[in-house]
Amino acid sequence: MNWTAIRAIYLFEMARFFRTLAQSLISPVLSTSLYFVVFGAAIGSRIQEIEGVSYGAFIVPGLIMLSVITQAISNASFGIYFPKFIGTIYELLSAPVNFLEIVAGYVGAAATKALFIGIIILITAFFFVDVTIAHPLAMVAFLLLTCLSFALLGFIIGIWAGNFEQLQLVPLLVVTPLVFLGGAFYSISMLPPVWQTISYFNPVVYLISGFRWAFFGSADVPIALSLMAIAGFTAACLLVIGWIFKTGWRIRQ
Amino acid sequence: MQPILDIADLRKSYGDGFEALKGVSLRIEPGEIIALLGPNGAGKTTLISTVCGITTATSGTVAVGGHDIIRDFRAARSMIGLVPQEINLEPFERVINTVRFSRGLFGKSPDEAAIEKILRQLSLWDKRNNQIRELSGGMKRRVLIAKALSHEPRLLFLDEPTAGVDVELRKDMWEIVEGLKADGVTIVLTTHYIEEAEAIADRVGVIAKGELLLVEDKADLMARMGQKQLDVQLSAPLEDVPEALAKYDLTLCEGGRTLTYSYDTRADRTGITKLLRDVSEAGLVLRDVVTRQSSLEDIFVGLVHEEEEATS
Incomplete structure (x- = not known):
């Protein structure tokens, strides 16, 4: 392994992040605060509690996932x-x-940036609501795996994209809807049975559910299933990347 | 001595059937400067890209310093520096950071002294903390060279280093190349400026339509292919070439004041003595006699032209 090269790529990519540190951090903090105000205060005053957790706290894992997934990919x-x-x-x-x-180098740097932002959002959340973390180790593991796997997905998208529109296409058309419909702001159990069944085909449900379990100890799907889902997703991304590099697809003539 | 670059029967065809390289073989000894001349689309950049690993060859082998570029790609690529034709740089990054990045990417541990030396050599030291977008075109080209040199390569490819560069900067570039040669770096440069090859190369290769037509010592090439012209300047203008001189195939120019005679410098008899005697016997009065050597450009145009005639 050429560790020096990995380090060089990693540091070069991180430099881009630190060059625009203000934008990189202010925007997630601001949008998270907005979510807390809009969802937490406005809707939370009507919903009160979900599975024994205040609504404001309940959406924290989903909010972190939303930002981490979007950031890792982009x-x-x-x-x-x-x-x-x-x-x-x-x-x-x-x-x-x-x-x-x-x-x-690239995925490591992207995952690190996403992790940074996840942590910032978690810290921001502490200012708005009481958040408890029931399984801190599991929480960290889920966070790391999500950063990593979606950074891998982002890498694939970056290789595939032929222009800036395509670069935005997958996050906008696929990932954001899946996250919003993946129970970021509600529990799957609150949905009518038909929609519950449909939701189980959404891979993001397993991520958010598992992540929420790490916080509050309760989940929409069994934790083992969540782990398998994220591990399977990471493996799938790795396989695709392996194939890309073997064939030089979109990179080497 | 082991060649620094050994290319054997290298071929590259693309999916649409286009053959960019049709079996190129080339050996380059350490320390020389070789210029690859050829018109646009001749395959110069494809050749370089293949050696550097950017393009995959269809068949053939390449070894750099004895290391196969596929099997032993790390050792081979560590020895190569590439200055691409296009100015491809991160606009927002600082000069020194991009150079540090390149060094690291090629597996060399950080060495600020080495980077300072390179930046100073290329007159970039004062600009080291500037963002790249703030630099002029010529400075950007220097940054590309600095990046290519950052890992201390033994073999440097300069792909059209002076395309679209003004005359002054071109001279600077040549000086840089001379300096690198003095440091023992082998340099392969592509160009379609003949004067560039003539000014700095030790050997010249001519590429056209994916084939290496010839590679020769520059001086030999010019001597072998070199036609010389003898201009006989006359005191009084002529209407026509006199009958007595018809066999010399002379051309009359400058309003009939100059007779031009072409001859081969390597021929046993250049015919100059006889010509001058016949000129004198024809009663013409000489004002001056000048000889001119044909440039690489003439040779090059001749070669590419021959090739086109042969294929058509």
């Missing part, structure tokens, strides 16, 4: 798309690095 997809767009990809392709090292 950072990773932009990270690898930008060099393709401005042409600096030539350097990656001509460097003594294998694809695993390139992925480690």
Whole structure:
């Protein structure tokens, strides 16, 4: 392994993040606060409690997931798309690095950024509501796996995208709806039976449910199923990336 | 001595059947500067991209410093620096950071002294903390070179380093190349400026339509292919070439004041002595005699033209 190269890519990508630190942090903090005000205060005053948890606290895991997933995808997809767009990809392709090292650098940096933002949102949440974390280790593990797997997905999107519109397409049309419909702001058990069944086909349900279990000890689906879902998703992304690099799809002529 | 670059029967065809490289073989010894000349679309960039790993060859082998570029890609690529034709740089990044990045990417541990030396050598040290978008086009090109040199390569590819660059900067670039050569770096540059090859190369290769037509020592090439012209300037203008001089195939120019004779410098008899005697016997009075060597450009145009005639 060329650790020096992984480190170089990682630091270079992190530099982009720190260069725009204010924007990187202010926007998630602001939007989270807005969610707390709008959902927590307005809707929360009517719903009161879900499964023994105040509504404001109940949406915290979902809010973190929403931001972490969006950030992991957008950072990773932009990270690898930008060099393709401005042409600096030539350097990656001509460097003594294998694809695993390139992925480690880009995905590692994107996952780190998403993790940062997840933590910031968690801290912000403490200012608005009482949040308890029942299973801290599981919480950290879920958070890390989500950052990683969606950064992998973002990397795939960045390789696939031929222009900036396509770069936005998957997050906008697929990921955001799945997260919103994945129980970020409600419990699946609150839905009519038909919609409950449909919801179980949404992979994000398993992530949010598992993550919420780490906080409050209760979940829509069994925790083992949540773990299997995220592990399966990570494995699928890794397989696709392995194939991309083996064939040089959209990268090497 | 082991060649620094050994290309054997390299072929590249694309999905649409286009053959960019049709079996190119080339050996380059350490320390030389070789210029690859060719018109646009001749395959120069494809050749470089394949050696550097950006494009995958259809068949053939390439070894850099004895390391196969596929099997032993880490060792091979560590020895190569590439300065691409296009100015591809992160606009918002600072100069020194992009150079540090390149060094790390090529697996070299951070070394601020080495980076300072490179930046100073390229007159970029004062600009090290500038964002790249603030630099002029010429400075950006220097940054590309700095990045390519950041990991101390033994073999440097310069793909059209002076395309679209003004004359002054071109001269600067040549000086940089001379300096690198003095440091023992082998340089392969592509260009379609003949004067560039003529000014800095030790050897010249001519590529057209994916084939390497020839590779030769620049001086040999010019001597072998070199036609010389003898201009005989006359005191009084002529209407026509005199009958007595018809066999020399002379052209009359400058309003009949100059007779031009072409000859091969390597021929046993250049015919100059006889020509001058016949000129004198024809009663013409000489004002001056000038000889001119044909440039690489003439040779190049001749070669590519021959090739086109052969294929059509």
